Every structure is written in C-alpha cells, then in structure tokens.
Amino acid sequence: MLTNPLLQSNPMSQDLLTQIYNAFDPFQPLDAEKDQDLYVDFEKARGNAKVERDLGRKIERSQNKPLAQLYAGHRGTGKSTELLRLKKYLEERKCHVVYFAADEGDIDPEDAQYTDILIACTRHLLENLKQADRRIFLPWLEARWQDLIDLALTEIKFDDLKLEIGAKANSSVSELFAKLSTSIRAIPSERQKIREKLNAHTVTLLQTLQAFIADAKKKLPDGKEQLVVIVDNLDRIVPIRRADGRTNHEEIFIDRAEQLRGLGCHVIYTMPIAISIAYSRANDLANLYELEPSILTVIATNTPDGQPYTEGRQRLQDLIVKRVHRHAPDAKLFPDVFESESVLLRLCEMSGGHVRDLLRLVRTAFDAIDELPLTKEAVDRAITGTRDTYRRSVEEEKEWQVLAKVSRDKSLSGEATIYRKLLFSRCILQYAFLGANEHGEVDLQIWYDVHPLVRGVKQFDDAVKSIVMETQQISESNVPLDKIQIYGNNENVYVNIQEIKHPLLSADAELINVMDEAEKLYAQMIDAENYLEASLIARDIHQMYERVADSLKMKQDSDEYAEAIQWSSYWKIRQQTNERRIRSN
Structure with a gap:
C-alpha cells in the first residue's frame, strides 16, 4: 500500500491529521480576529445577506432611538460567526457591545421563557458595565429578599448588603443575578420555583434594568457613544406547543415583544426561523419591532429550478480549502487531502x-x-450516518407527505405545526437567490426545499412516489382540466374551480371575477402555446391566492385556509412548468 506523500514527509503525520480534523469543529463559531483567514463571504449565495449592512448600519444611523432587531435562520447556518463579526464592526464604530450566547449558562433551550431571558440580560449587563452603579437594583432586591432566601440563593442579610459600599456591593448584586440565571439553566427542579417567584415582578425588574442602562450609557468607556446588546442562540429554543395551540416561541417573541424592545439600548435577538415564516402572526413581527426580521438562509447550491449554482458550490469548497490549508499550506487538495x-x-x-x-x-x-486522503467510502459512511439522524427526526407519515410536497412545490403548504417542526429540525431548508426574474430584472427569490440527506430515505422516496401516482391518476382520468386535487384528511377529493372558489372568496365578488377572467386567459395562452404569458398569468393567480391565505392566517385550522394554500401551490406549479417550457424552447 502506498503511503500518502503528505504524511510520509511529515513525521508528525497523525498530529497533522488531528489538526485538520479539529479545524472542522461544527459547533465552534469563527473568531472575528483570530479566524479572519478562515472566513468565507457567502453574501451572493444567501440572497445578498450581509450582517454589517442589514443590522449594523441601522444601529449606526439610529443614535437617538434604541432599536430591537431580530436575526433568524436555521441553527448552524453561521449566525454566531456573523454576529461576532458584527460585534467587531460596531466596536470599530464607537459602540460598546455586550455579546453573550444565552444557552451557555443562562437558559435551557429545552424549556425557556421570557423571564429567563430578562434575568440573563440583567446578569450580563451587570457583569460587563462595571462603571455603572449596581446599587440601583437594591430597592428591587429588597422587595424580593425573602423570596431569594426561600430559594436558597443567598444567606446574606439585606441590611448587610446595604451597608456594603463601592466594589463589594456591586459585586454582591452581580453575583446574585448570576446565581439566579445559573439556577434557571442548571437546576430544572428549581427553575419553575424561581419563575413563580419572579414572573409577577418582571415589569419592575425591567424598569430597574432600564434605569441601570441609562446610568451605564452616561459612563461608557472612552470613545464609545452607543450601547448594543447581542443575545445569541435564542434560535435554539425548542418549540413547545401549549394546550391552546400556541407555542412558547409566540409567547416569547410576540407576546413579550414590548418588553424585549424595552431595554433602553440597541439590542439584537436571535430567533427560531419558523417564527418568522410559519406562524399566524409572523407578519406582525415587523410592526411589533418596527423592523422586518433579518434572515440568514442556508447557502444556495442550486437555483430555484434545480440547476447547479456555481457561486454557492464554489464558496463551500473555499470553506473546506481554507481550513485544510491553515494546517497544510503546501498540500495538494487532490489527491493529498481528498481522494478526488x-x-x-x-x-x-x-x-x-x-x-x-x-x-x-x-x-x-x-x-x-x-x-489521508479522505476516500469516497469514508464520505459515503458519513453521509449514511448523518442521513439516519434526519430519518429519526421525522416521526409521522404525514410529515413525510409534507416533505414530498415541499420537494415538489418549493414552497410551504399544509399544516403549519408540521412544517414548523420540520424547519426547526432542518429537514426543510430556506434558500434565497438573487437572480433574474422572467422580465430579466434582478430579483430576490426565496424558496424551500428538503435537505439533500432526506432524499435518500425510504419513507421520503415512498411519499414522493405516492404523490407522483396521484398526479398520474389525475392525468389519466376523465377529470376536466379545471379541476385539481385537494389533499386533506388523507382523502383524494376533486374539486371544481367554481365549487371551491366562490365559498372561499365570497366576500369579494370583484376578486372572483378577476380570477375567472385570469383563468380563461391562461387557458387561451396554453392553447396558443404562449408559455411566457401563461407563466405570468399563473404567477399573478398564485400571488392572489397567497394574499387570500394571508388574510386567513388566524384560521389556519379551517378548510378555507387549507384550500387557499393548495390553490396557491397549484398555480405556483403551473408557473414553474411554463418557465421550464420556455427554457426548453
């Protein structure tokens, strides 16, 4: 057997292999200073997303009004790396930045509430803003002192604390909030007890924190003019559905929006991606926070119509190359490190x-x-093992059906609770692509697809075959072309356009007439083989049904909402079909 010349020339070959191995730590964000050589700019492959512009510039230009911004994206897309770069960017522009990863000592992602986040923010601001007067918290603590004793969080007598002066008093206040936060994170049996004691007093705690921040802003380090708080890893909070059908995500980011905005300084919260797109009140986020959430999508490796996207694929290769060459700068990528x-x-x-x-x-x-080198067999083994992780995250047959439809339609439809879960588990991925639309204009296209590792799973393949067979049954039957299949309760029901449309849109007779005329015109364009006009008409009808669905989002469990979603998907497919016809011609 031939020995790899890279390893043969290096007596520390195993050390080199270990160094390269550790360069691919999937849970370690890049340091904005030390790891600059490893950073890859994915802006184009993420729909032109750039954190310095999308979040940082707003802070720079909003000096008189504190902003609360939401930063969403799938877990593991690189948000922490981008936020650490944003921290450096802001610090270079006269901002004092308090950054912390909330799940590393403050909250339990499996069971988190707003109170936990408020305590965590208080803790880290107290620890970081050493010039500010922590004794501002003494009145609030005095009113809660017996509760703290009951929770065994302190043995200090409050009168002793009041007598402490200077650094010692400040340290004691900071340590108390650190104990509160650590206990919430590390001691599940105490978590609910702490919440029960503090939930009724979060308003007064927030007011106290606001006063502390106001004092801190007057005493920022030399040259700093603005205070910014970045709360990372809140996107890891696991969705928990309550008895009333709502989730902890809604309770935190929607119900508590006013409090999250109310620190009195600029603040950025990471947020689960599903809440920005898969909740009935997702559209309210822009109004509640006065800004649209910024979303960091995964990197596009294909265009929306499934063609390879060279920019995205090349940038991913660059990520690998940079990490290898940090430890083996003279290595040939092929065949020294990778077999081919x-x-x-x-x-x-x-x-x-x-x-x-x-x-x-x-x-x-x-x-x-x-x-070395890394072989095809080793890569296949890694793919098989990771694919099984995704397979086990899908628990029900109807979830496989949703995945198959997303793969076909490149959009979200069906039961919202299902695709919230599938977005959180990354079985469904969101992409953004800045490319030319049908008019030749540059346009941001957002779409969804299943994770490639899902595609090789038998249950997924069976679900795809099931949908294909149903489609073939339609085409081989005598069902008129103005009827489509509606999926509901595992029954195949064929519904005439007029039968479904009028009940759905009965409140808007003018819109019904517009739909009628548009569909007639679409049929004429198909007969005339004018696929460009047909695709434009299909797009317009798709968007109209999307608007109807948006108006029904508060009734997501209703038949009307499900029907609107299905019709929207149907016309999206017609649009894509005609676009493919145009390209093939």
Missing part, C-alpha cells in the same frame, strides 16, 4: 449548503480513516 474532486463536491452537495452539516460531514468522514 468528486469526493469534495459530494460533501458540498449533500450538506444542502448548511454550514454546520458540511463541517459535521467532513469531520465524521475523517473518523473513518487512519490516514
């Missing part, structure tokens, strides 16, 4: 453009080899 280019390309493709999954796949593949 196809092995590297397969890793990028199967990651779906999800950064953490790419790092995880590479690292898991390294586990299967004793020496």
Whole structure:
C-alpha cells in the first residue's frame, strides 16, 4: 500500500491529521480576529445577506432611538460567526457591545421563557458595565429578599448588603443575578420555583434594568457613544406547543415583544426561523419591532429550478480549502487531502449548503480513516450516518407527505405545526437567490426545499412516489382540466374551480371575477402555446391566492385556509412548468 506523500514527509503525520480534523469543529463559531483567514463571504449565495449592512448600519444611523432587531435562520447556518463579526464592526464604530450566547449558562433551550431571558440580560449587563452603579437594583432586591432566601440563593442579610459600599456591593448584586440565571439553566427542579417567584415582578425588574442602562450609557468607556446588546442562540429554543395551540416561541417573541424592545439600548435577538415564516402572526413581527426580521438562509447550491449554482458550490469548497490549508499550506487538495474532486463536491452537495452539516460531514468522514486522503467510502459512511439522524427526526407519515410536497412545490403548504417542526429540525431548508426574474430584472427569490440527506430515505422516496401516482391518476382520468386535487384528511377529493372558489372568496365578488377572467386567459395562452404569458398569468393567480391565505392566517385550522394554500401551490406549479417550457424552447 502506498503511503500518502503528505504524511510520509511529515513525521508528525497523525498530529497533522488531528489538526485538520479539529479545524472542522461544527459547533465552534469563527473568531472575528483570530479566524479572519478562515472566513468565507457567502453574501451572493444567501440572497445578498450581509450582517454589517442589514443590522449594523441601522444601529449606526439610529443614535437617538434604541432599536430591537431580530436575526433568524436555521441553527448552524453561521449566525454566531456573523454576529461576532458584527460585534467587531460596531466596536470599530464607537459602540460598546455586550455579546453573550444565552444557552451557555443562562437558559435551557429545552424549556425557556421570557423571564429567563430578562434575568440573563440583567446578569450580563451587570457583569460587563462595571462603571455603572449596581446599587440601583437594591430597592428591587429588597422587595424580593425573602423570596431569594426561600430559594436558597443567598444567606446574606439585606441590611448587610446595604451597608456594603463601592466594589463589594456591586459585586454582591452581580453575583446574585448570576446565581439566579445559573439556577434557571442548571437546576430544572428549581427553575419553575424561581419563575413563580419572579414572573409577577418582571415589569419592575425591567424598569430597574432600564434605569441601570441609562446610568451605564452616561459612563461608557472612552470613545464609545452607543450601547448594543447581542443575545445569541435564542434560535435554539425548542418549540413547545401549549394546550391552546400556541407555542412558547409566540409567547416569547410576540407576546413579550414590548418588553424585549424595552431595554433602553440597541439590542439584537436571535430567533427560531419558523417564527418568522410559519406562524399566524409572523407578519406582525415587523410592526411589533418596527423592523422586518433579518434572515440568514442556508447557502444556495442550486437555483430555484434545480440547476447547479456555481457561486454557492464554489464558496463551500473555499470553506473546506481554507481550513485544510491553515494546517497544510503546501498540500495538494487532490489527491493529498481528498481522494478526488468528486469526493469534495459530494460533501458540498449533500450538506444542502448548511454550514454546520458540511463541517459535521467532513469531520465524521475523517473518523473513518487512519490516514489521508479522505476516500469516497469514508464520505459515503458519513453521509449514511448523518442521513439516519434526519430519518429519526421525522416521526409521522404525514410529515413525510409534507416533505414530498415541499420537494415538489418549493414552497410551504399544509399544516403549519408540521412544517414548523420540520424547519426547526432542518429537514426543510430556506434558500434565497438573487437572480433574474422572467422580465430579466434582478430579483430576490426565496424558496424551500428538503435537505439533500432526506432524499435518500425510504419513507421520503415512498411519499414522493405516492404523490407522483396521484398526479398520474389525475392525468389519466376523465377529470376536466379545471379541476385539481385537494389533499386533506388523507382523502383524494376533486374539486371544481367554481365549487371551491366562490365559498372561499365570497366576500369579494370583484376578486372572483378577476380570477375567472385570469383563468380563461391562461387557458387561451396554453392553447396558443404562449408559455411566457401563461407563466405570468399563473404567477399573478398564485400571488392572489397567497394574499387570500394571508388574510386567513388566524384560521389556519379551517378548510378555507387549507384550500387557499393548495390553490396557491397549484398555480405556483403551473408557473414553474411554463418557465421550464420556455427554457426548453
């Protein structure tokens, strides 16, 4: 057996392999200073997303009004890396930034509430803003002192605390809030007790924190003019559905929006991606926070119509190359590190453009080899193992059906609670692509697709076959073309356009007439093989049904909402079909 020349020339070959292996830690964000050589700019492949512009510039230009901004995205897309870069960017522009990852010592993502977040913010501001007067909290603490004793969080007598002066008093206040936050995170049995004691007093705690922040802003370090708080990793909060059908996500980010906005300084919260797109009140976020949430999508490896997207794929390869060359700058990528280019390309493709999954796949593949290069067999083993993780995250047959429809339609439809879960588990990924629309104009296109690792799972393949068979049954039957299949309660029901449309849109007779004329014109364009006009008409009808669905979002469990979603998907498919006809001609 031939020995890899890279390892043969290096007596510390195993050390080198270990160094490269550790360069692909999937849970370690890049340091904005030390890891600048590893950073890859994915802006174009993420729909022109750039954190310095999308979040930072608003802070720079809003000096007289504190902003609360939401930053959403799938877990593992690189939000922490981007926020650490934003921290550096803002610090270079006269901002004092308090950054903390909330799940590393403050909240339990499996069971988090607003109170936990408020305590965490208080703790880190107290620890960071050392020039500010922590004794501002003494009146609030005095009113809660017996509760703190009952919770065994202090043995200090309050009169003793009041007598402490200077740094010692400040330290004691800071330590108390650190104990509160740590207990909420680490001691599940105490978590609810603490909440019960404090929930009724969050308003007065927020008011006290506001006073502390106001004092701190007057005493910022030399040269700093604005205070910014960045609360990371709240996107990891697991969705929990309550008895009334609502979730903890809604309770935190929607019901408590006023409090989250109310710190009195600029603040950025990360947020689960599902809440920005998959909740009935998602559209309220822009009004509640006075700004649209910024979303960091996964990296587009294909265009919306399924064609390879060179920019995204090349940037993913750059990510791998930079991490390898930090430790082996003279290595030839092929065949020293990777057996062939196809092995590297397969890793990028199967990651779906999800950064953490790419790092995880590479690292898991390294586990299967004793020496370089990384082989196809090792990569296949990593893919198989990671695919099984995704398979186990899908628990019900109807979830596989939703995945199959998303794969077909490139949009979200059906039961909202299902695709919230599938978005959180990353079985469904959101993409953004800045490309030319049908008019040749640059346009931001947002779409959804299943994770590539899901595609090889038998249950998914069976669900796809089921949908294909149903479609074939329609085309082979005598059902008129103005009827389509509506999926509901696992029954195949064929509904005439007039039968479904009039009940759905009965409140707007003018819109009904517009739909009638548009559909007649669409049929004429198809007969005339004018596929460009047909695609434009289909797009307009799709958007009209989307607006109807939006108006019914408060009734997501209703038949009308489900029908509007299905009709919207139907016309989206017609639009895409005609666009493919145009390209093929």
